[in-house]
Amino acid sequence: SAVISQKPSRDICQRGTSLTIQCQVDSQVTMMFWYRQQPGQSLTLIATANQGSEATYESGFVIDKFPISRPNLTFSTLTVSNMSPEDSSIYLCSVNGRNQETQYFGPGTRLLVL
């Protein structure tokens, strides 16, 4: 299994500002994933962060809004840029299990944008 931590655990932000969320894994992994869950909605994949290359974004998500860094094999950041109230969500990072049959998740970052 993998142990994943995220910072911050929660935040309240003003619209128009940006927030960077950090994700740390206790082992080296090739891919890290960023999800969000808007209120009443499903967990939805934002992007896949690969070390040494640009992140791959899912339909409906763009790099200008959600820039991602992946400086090494145990760490990634997701920035939520120019926030609006619609960005209020839980943001989670995850990694694949060893045989890719399951995923391990961080505890999430609960973001409220006023």
Place this chain on the structure above:
Amino acid sequence: ILNVEQSPQSLHVQEGDSTNFTCSFPSSNFYALHWYRWETAKSPEALFVMTLNGDEKKKGRISATLNTKEGYSYLYIKGSQPEDSATYLCALYYGGSQGNLIFGKGTKLSVKP
């Protein structure tokens, strides 16, 4: 886009009651079906990974079945306890290198002592 439907949206039971909820999907063209348990302020925790039609998995008082022909999976909890209170998520995994999971909205279970 494949929709994963979970029902009910929320469920309130008394301690000791047994309960079950459903994950349904329109197509069986996936690699695996996952069940996760997500307690507030904690990480989603993997419960089961199911791949074959007719699969049955069990962990303590919790069990799950998969019927790919009819497009559903059931999660059962026998003798619910307050610590079972959580949101239970169903997700489909399409394999490959990307590891994209398609999630349902979850079933929120509250168990009253």
